[in-house]
Structures are given as structure tokens and as C-alpha cells.
């Protein structure tokens with residue numbers, strides 16, 4: 280069992296504090312947690328702080344088996360034109376350890392490439408891949424280290440609709456099977472509602488709300504955090520959907536946060 284909790288966590292770049300006072304009650308492995316909020320709210324910075332890649336005040340509490348294994352998957356994994364997709368995943372698996380690759384590790388890599396449906400492009404250079412294919416390679420690189428806590432920064436931003444659903448379903452299944460804590464920074468609120476049991480809202484460098492996604496993604500959130508008018512309605516299948524009517528005038532946003 281692994282768990283993550285944040286207590287008064289902030290992020291500073293030099294003397295500038297971009298995130299402050301984020302306290303998140305214990306998140307246990309087994310499900311997805313969405314991290315939502317406007318552009319520049321501080322989601323990526325918070326992820327980097329949790330992963331130890333940025334500094335700031337507060338405490339990141341990690342407990343349980345393999346608690347040291349935190350992995351941050353950046354928004355843009357970049358393209359190293361020299362490596363094939365397969366080589367990049369093997370290298371990711373071996374980061375910080377010996378370069379000997381066991382049969383079990385190779386089997387694990389194949390399993391991940393199959394699950395992401397990218398085995399057919401495994402031996403193409405990353406520089407020749409499409410943006411979506413590179414994003415899938417980045418997910419493979421993150422998964423191959425068997426993280427217990429995985430911080431995914433907009434992992435579906437470059438993917439088509441089918442792939443978005445596939446990847447989020449896969450991540451939900453892996454989180455459950457491997458008892459991982461998976462935080463996903465995501466702009467699509469419908470995905471947060473559909474795939475993530477819990478949602479954390481970051482706005483202006485602060486945590487604005489945290490709880491079950493259905494209680495967090497509301498018309499008030501759309502108004503106060505995203506400055507749009509909208510509503511949450513159930514479709515004919517009974518699933519909640521965010522419907523955005525349009526942007527609010529600057530003066531119409533209530534200063535409740």
C-alpha cells in the first residue's frame with residue numbers, strides 16, 4: 280500500500296513563489312486523481328516539487344512499499360532524434376542502474392508497448408514520430424520504471440479521442456492492479472469526471488478545492504476558476520458532461536476563491 284499527502288507545500292523559482300500552502304489529505308493507491316486548473320496555475324510546478332525536481336516549503340509525505348519510486352512524466356517529453364522509441368524506453372528502464380537488460384525487463388517493455396499499441400513503431404526514431412506517437416512513447420518511458428507514484432502532466436494532450444480514452448482506461452486499470460497513486464494534470468474536465476475518482480483544483484498557485492470529482496466539477500467551478508458559464512448535465516447514458524456556454528465578462532466572475 281502506497282500513499283501520498285501534501286502539507287503546506289509550495290514551489291519557488293529563485294525568489295518567486297508560484298505555488299503556496301498546498302495541503303492535500305492522504306491519497307491512497309488504486310485510482311486516478313485529476314489535477315485541474317487554468318494555464319499557469321501551478322500544476323506542473325506542483326508535480327515537479329512532489330517529484331523533488333523543484334524546491335519550496337512544506338512537506339511531501341510518501342509512505343508504503345516502494346515509496347521512493349516517484350516518477351514525473353513531463354508535458355513535453357521532447358524528441359531525441361538519435362534514439363528509436365524502443366531504445367528510449369530501454370534507456371528509461373535502466374536510468375541510474377546497470378545497462379544489462381534482463382529477459383524479464385524486456386518482457387515488461389514489450390507488455391507496455393503492446394498495452395499502448397505502439398509495438399509496431401518501436402524501432403522508428405523518435406524524431407520521425409508524430410506528436411501523439413511521441414506522447415505515447417513518453418508514457419511508456421514513465422511506466423517502464425514501475426513507479427508507485429506517477430505524476431502525469433497532460434498525458435493525453437496530443438492524442439486523438441480514441442487514444443485518449445484508451446490511455447486513461449489503461450492508466451485507471453494499472454493504478455488499480457499495481458496499487459499506484461496516479462495524479463494526472465488535465466484540461467479536459469469531462470475526462471476528469473469520467474476517469475478520475477478525485478480531483479484537485481489548483482488556481483493562482485493555491486489549492487482551491489479537493490475531493491470526489493463529481494463534487495468538484497460543478498457550474499461554480501466553471502464560473503469561479505475557469506471564467507466560463509456552463510453546466511454539468513447527464514447524457515442519455517447517465518454520465519455527467521460539462522457543457523460550456525461561453526466565456527464570462529471580466530466583471531461577472533465572482534471573487535470567491
Ligand SMILES: Nc1ncnc2c1ncn2[C@@H]1O[C@H](COP(=O)(O)OP(=O)(O)OP(=O)(O)O)[C@@H](O)[C@H]1O
Pocket residue numbers: 292297316317318319320321322323324325
Ligand atoms: N522554471 C521556471 N522559472 C520561473 N518561473 C516558472 C518556471 N516554470 C514555471 N514558471 C512559472 O510558474 C507559474 C506556474 O507554471 P506551471 O507550468 O506550473 O503552470 P501549469 O498550471 O502547469 O500551466 P499549464 O496548464 O499552462 O501547463 C507560471 O507563472 C510560470 O510562468
